[in-house]
Amino acid sequence: MxxxxxxxxxxxxxxxxxxxxxxxxxxxxxxxxxxxxxxxxxxxxxxxxxxxxxxxxxxxxxxxxxxxxxxxxxxxxxxxxxxxxxxxxxxxxxxxxxxxxxxxxxxxxxxxxxxxxxxxxxxxxxxxxxxxxxxxxxxxxxxxxxxxxxxxxxxxxxxxxxxxxxxxxxxxxxxxxxxxxxxxxxxxxxxxxxxxxxxxxxxxxxxxxxxxxxxxxxxxxxxxxxxxxxxxxxxxxxxxxxxxxxxxxxxxxxxxxxxxxxxxxxxxxxxxxxxxxxxxxxxxxxxxxxxxxxxxxxxxxxxxxxxxxxxxxxxxxxxxxxxxxSTYTGRPPDEPAIIGEVFNRLALPTMRAQIPEIRDLWLPPAACSYRIAVVSIDKRYPGQARRVMMGLWGMLPQFSYTKMVIVVDDDIDPKNWDDVAWALATRMDPGRDLMVLENSPMDYLDFASPQPGLAGKMGIDATTKIESETTRDWGTVMKTAPEDAAFAEDLVARLRLGGTA
Known part of the structure; x- marks a missing residue:
């Protein structure tokens, strides 16, 4: 290697x-x-x-x-x-x-x-x-x-x-x-x-x-x-x-x-x-x-x-x-947070071995590299997002301190907050899609916790709802046809319409 x-x-x-x-x-x-x-x-x-x-x-x-x-x-x-x-x-x-x-x-x-x-x-x-x-x-x-x-x-x-x-x-x-x-x-x-x-x-x-x-x-x-x-x-x-x-x-x-x-x-x-x-x-x-x-x-x-x-x-x-x-520790960015970005990718194959439907996962450095997890899955059956949440919390010791897990479909990039925000806004209902746990293990440095070492956890199911998860017809996601996208790309390039990035 x-x-x-x-x-x-x-x-x-x-x-x-x-x-x-x-x-x-x-x-x-x-x-x-x-x-x-x-x-x-x-x-x-x-x-x-x-x-x-x-x-x-x-x-x-x-x-x-x-x-x-x-x-x-x-x-x-x-x-x-x-x-x-x-x-x-x-x-x-x-x-x-x-x-x-x-x-x-x-x-x-x-x-x-x-x-x-x-x-x-x-x-x-x-x-x-x-x-x-x-x-x-x-x-x-x-x-x-x-x-x-x-x-x-x-x-x-x-x-x-x-x-x-x-x-x-x-x-x-x-x-x-x-x-x-x-x-x-x-x-x-x-x-x-x-x-x-x-x-x-x-x-x-x-x-x-x-x-x-x-x-x-x-x-x-x-x-x-x-x-x-x-x-x-x-x-x-x-x-x-x-x-x-x-x-x-x-x-x-x-x-x-x-x-x-x-x-x-x-x-x-x-x-x-x-x-x-x-x-x-x-x-x-x-x-x-x-x-x-x-x-x-x-x-x-x-x-x-x-x-x-x-x-x-x-x-x-x-x-x-x-x-x-030497180094310092503090609110990200710091060296531990940067190391965490690489270690997240190293841990992904281990997670997939335990939970095969996981496609990608992101632990945002701004959330201390472990307090929040955004995970995309290949969803196939009702309740699958909740199973993934519970699997993550129980799989590796470091996930016992993850206070929020957001589950999205595999058409969402978990590292793109705009993608995640769209999924939360259009695929999640607070009355149905939140799972809250009480008195679970937590890093005692989390001052938001009611008790040192014990805290709640929240899972958010921001996936498309299927079968028994909803009684409504689900909308169809809009996409540009591949041939139309290729035409636009060629025209913009030839006429230099793209502006400066």
């Missing part, structure tokens, strides 16, 4: 961005409090390049470590991070669907056609090394000082510095540190609260929190590795909705087409990516918590401060002349 060069490191990807005119270096000083985020957001909104800030400052002091932002600021760069162009996203989505529900080959030719998939699976086997670039420089115990890292304070109302692009690596209690298939790698917020102390914001349903509970039940601290500046495949794998049987860390090998390299951490019983820029090693307390936040979130609001576990950092390891990778 991969049709771009391998990017085994963040630096390799940045070199590719520079070679394709998608990289800009900022040499003048830029404060890491608020203003770096303001610059990043302005550039992202114009679909601009990756930014490398060579002179980040804090309280008028220049910090020696460059900051890299906007790595995934366009859908093309998200696809490139997966090793493909946008035209290869659908094939990768089919591969992910096959991982969830593999089917046996139908003869030798079918088995041979699946060789690329087999090769990709074999590429996930990790390789252990004894020396690694990420441990070129090591600071342990009293030498740990997180203030050396230019961690941004993104928004005026933020509680303090916040690490926003970490891959947080954990494993369950009682497991083997060498068994990377049991590891969880998630992108969680990490608040810096001291020279060697951070707060781990992992929600209860996430893998990191589940591993923490296994260690806490044994009365022990949880080993943790916070990986900063990993290769793009590892970063995106940590955010992908992979099957529970597939390790995020090793899946990056399938995307890169090579075996991922890991090295034993220095002070905790974990393996860490050998090619990363920086790793923070530490132990998460089984009992101690601290108020995390408030911080600006993807909803466009500040979330309130809540208690989350505290970790003590026992070692900081990094490359020589490391780069610090």
């Amino acid at each position: 991969r049709n771009l060069p391998p990017f085994p490191t963040l630096r390799a990807f940045l070199d590719w961005c520079a070679a394709t005119d998608q990289m800009a270096r900022v040499s003048e000083p830029v404060p890491i409090r608020h203003r770096m985020t303001a610059v990043h957001r302005r550039v992202l909104e114009s679909s601009g390049p990756v930014l490398r800030f060579d002179a980040p400052t804090d309280a008028q002091q220049t910090l020696g470590m460059p900051v890299v932002t906007n790595v995934f600021g366009t859908t093309d760069r998200v696809a490139a991070g997966l090793g493909i162009g946008m035209d290869g996203v659908d094939d990768l989505g089919a591969f992910l669907a096959a991982l969830r529900a593999p089917t046996p080959p139908e003869g030798l030719s079918d088995a041979l056609s699946r060789w690329p998939m087999l090769k990709a699976a074999l590429s996930t086997r990790p390789k252990t090394v004894s020396r690694a670039p990420v441990q070129d420089e090591v600071f342990e115990d009293a030498d740990v000082d997180l203030s050396r890292i230019p961690v941004q304070t993104h928004w005026p109302g933020d509680a303090g510095p916040l690490i926003t692009w970490p891959i947080v690596v954990t494993r369950p209690h009682g497991g083997d540190a060498a068994n990377l298939n049991a590891y969880n790698a998630g992108v969680y917020r990490v608040q810096v609260i001291g020279q060697n102390r951070v707060i781990m914001r992992w929600l209860q349903h996430r893998g990191g929190a589940a591993h923490h509970r296994t260690w806490a039940r044994a009365g022990k601290k949880t080993p943790v590795a916070i990986v900063l500046g990993a290769d793009p495949a590892s970063l995106l794998s940590a955010a992908l909705p992979l099957p529970e049987t597939v390790s995020e860390l090793t899946f990056a090998g399938a995307l890169n087409g090579s075996r991922p390299r890991f090295v034993p951490a220095r002070t905790v019983p974990l393996m860490v990516p050998a090619e990363a820029e920086i790793v923070l090693e530490g132990w998460v307390s089984p009992t101690e918590t601290a108020p995390e936040g408030p911080f600006g979130d993807h909803t466009g609001y500040y979330n309130k401060a809540e208690p989350f576990p505290v970790a003590e950092i026992t070692a900081v390891t990094h490359r020589r002349d490391p780069l610090y990778l």
Whole structure:
């Protein structure tokens, strides 16, 4: 599937961005409090390049470590991070669907056609090394000082510095540190609260929190590795909705087409990516918590401060002349929303495998990339739109937080609001075509919910009503005949009547 060069490191990807005119270096000083985020957001909104800030400052002091932002600021760069162009996203989505529900080959030719998939699976086997670039420089115990890292304070109302692009690596209690298939790698917020102390914001349903509970039940601290500046495949794998049987860390090998390299951490019983820029090693307390936040979130609001576990950092390891990778979260557009646009397409084959009548689906970035879904279907029987709504809400965990599902016919482009508005205005009756649920799971950051974590959901059937769904004759959609459209197209082109687009 991969049709771009391998990017085994963040630096390799940045070199590719520079070679394709998608990289800009900022040499003048830029404060890491608020203003770096303001610059990043302005550039992202114009679909601009990756930014490398060579002179980040804090309280008028220049910090020696460059900051890299906007790595995934366009859908093309998200696809490139997966090793493909946008035209290869659908094939990768089919591969992910096959991982969830593999089917046996139908003869030798079918088995041979699946060789690329087999090769990709074999590429996930990790390789252990004894020396690694990420441990070129090591600071342990009293030498740990997180203030050396230019961690941004993104928004005026933020509680303090916040690490926003970490891959947080954990494993369950009682497991083997060498068994990377049991590891969880998630992108969680990490608040810096001291020279060697951070707060781990992992929600209860996430893998990191589940591993923490296994260690806490044994009365022990949880080993943790916070990986900063990993290769793009590892970063995106940590955010992908992979099957529970597939390790995020090793899946990056399938995307890169090579075996991922890991090295034993220095002070905790974990393996860490050998090619990363920086790793923070530490132990998460089984009992101690601290108020995390408030911080600006993807909803466009500040979330309130809540208690989350505290970790003590026992070692900081990094490359020589490391780069610090950062981003912000806020009201879309932001990098998570742009990544979500690509991930929506990746998830479509999996959805079709479960609900075959789905033709297309759009999760509008302006609706936080998951709060609203517009889905087009090949409608064949009464009540089918409602079945699709319920199927989506129950199929993948991320859809449990989708508060509104709009179902349209396959002649409607779900990504075109004008099309959707026409379907809502002409094919939906509020007294008949709304389905409302109460007290269903919801993202607790949804302040519109009456209770944290519980909310209503609404399904809107904006499809053409058939058979027992209506007692009226349905209208006929007007369309220009193909031969008339061709005549008009030719005449307009010849007489240049089209104006300027």
